Amino acid sequence: MVVWSTAAGFVIGPAPTLLVLAGLPHPRGQVSLRDDFGLFLARPDLYYPDARLAIEYDGASHRENLTGDNPRQNRLVDAGYRLLRFTAADVLSAPDSVVDLVKRALLAGTRLTT
Numbered sequence: 285m286v287v288w289s290t291a292a293g294f295v296i297g298p299a300p301t302l303l304v305l306a307g308l309p310h311p312r313g314q315v316s317l318r319d320d321f322g323l324f325l326a327r328p329d330l331y332y333p334d335a336r337l338a339i340e341y342d343g344a345s346h347r348e349n350l351t352g353d354n355p356r357q358n359r360l361v362d363a364g365y366r367l368l369r370f371t372a373a374d375v376l377s378a379p380d381s382v383v384d385l386v387k388r389a390l391l392a393g394t395r396l397t398t
Contacts, residue, residue, distance in 0.1 A: 319363040
């Protein structure tokens with residue numbers, strides 16, 4: 285399992301491990317994202333700054349948090365960030381699909397910013 289030290293703690297889990305083992309770059313963990321005015325938007329689980337790609341990993345106990353997640357997701361998208369959400373079942377049952385989607389998002393995001 286891959287572990288990253290971040291200012292907010294450690295990022296440990298199957299999602300970052302899966303991405304790195306598939307040959308994708310190391311994502312940053314728990315980065316505070318802000319809008320053009322410097323206002324805090326969210327702190328996604330994983331983040332690829334070059335592609336402005338935020339990734340949220342929703343574990344099994346996450347189902348009840350949609351009332352907070354939906355407005356945060358909308359603010360990120362409105363501010364020009366890309367956001368992908370994966371459940372534990374996605375990562376464990378369909379890892380190739382997760383990797384392919386992240387890879388395509390990274391390529392698209394890099395093309396947009398260069």
